[in-house]
Amino acid sequence: MKPNRIFIGALACVIFVATGLLADNATPTNTAATTPTVYVPDTSHENDPMPDGVFAWDRLMESTNAAADQEQAYFVFSFTNVSSGNVTMVAPPHPSCGCTTTKVPLIPWTIPPGASGQIPVTVNIAGRPGTISKYVDVFTDKGTKRLNLSITILPPVIPTLSDKDRAAGMAAAKIDRQAVFKNDCATCHVKNGEGKYGQELYNADCAICHEANPRATMVPNLHTLKVYTNDDFWRTWIAHGKPGSFMPAFSTPEGGPLSDMQIASLAAYLDQEMPPLVPAHAQ
Secondary structure, eight states: OOHHHHHHHHHHHHHHHHHHHHHHHSOOSOOGGGSOOOOOOOOTTTTSBOOTTSEEESOSEEEEEEOTTOOEEEEEEEEEEOSSSOEEEOSOOEESSTTEEEOOSSSSEEEOTTOEEEEEEEEEOTTOOSEEEEEEEEEETTEEEEEEEEEEEOOOOOOOOOHHHHHHHHHHHHHOGGGGGSGGGHHHHTGGGTTOOHHHHIIIIIHHHHTOSSOOTTSOOGGGOSSOOOHHHHHHHHHHOOTTSSOOOOBGGGTOSBOHHHHHHHHHHHHHHSOOSSOGGGO
């Protein structure tokens, strides 16, 4: 046999063996038996009102009061599946706005017959006055249910001073109008306002004097000023105060506790909430 025939024969054997090995390790073309079954909830009724007899709720409307300096309000809605079959939450609960959030298990969340669950709700209320109304929509394969929330922001609690403390403070202020930011006075006039802005800052640092009941006679009622006010007016008075009076300078360069940003936020709040009672040309 010639050498080239021997080489060709050997090469053919190698190709035959390699082809067999590849065939043995090839991926099967039929994988139906190994594909897991994925549960797909029925979403055809998620936008329909949930009928009675599906979930029994502890309540569909919850109201609460919140302190003026409170940053968040918390709610928990509880329910039980009183139907004869599974009920699946097919989408996360949808709140009325971005300041409201909920926390539920991984969606889809299936609740068997007789099982109970809870939907915690958090509402950010920092700096918000008055009464706040929100809602959360719950979507299931048996329909939608709306949960309603109402939060009443209580007026700020103004610290009251005893006659003795008030007299001592006035005596110190006659000597040094910045005395309210020092020693024991700093507890009310500095600590309470740390890190606060706008209305929260007003309630912490200003209301103690200007909203006091009774208010000291030498402290003006900011709601009834007989001068034209605007943003610059408020910034000037807050930052520099009035030498020779009880009004201290709140800016840090003058020994006060407030940054430029805090003063700007406080002036903007006062300009909005206490508009001028006299026109500009009256000056």
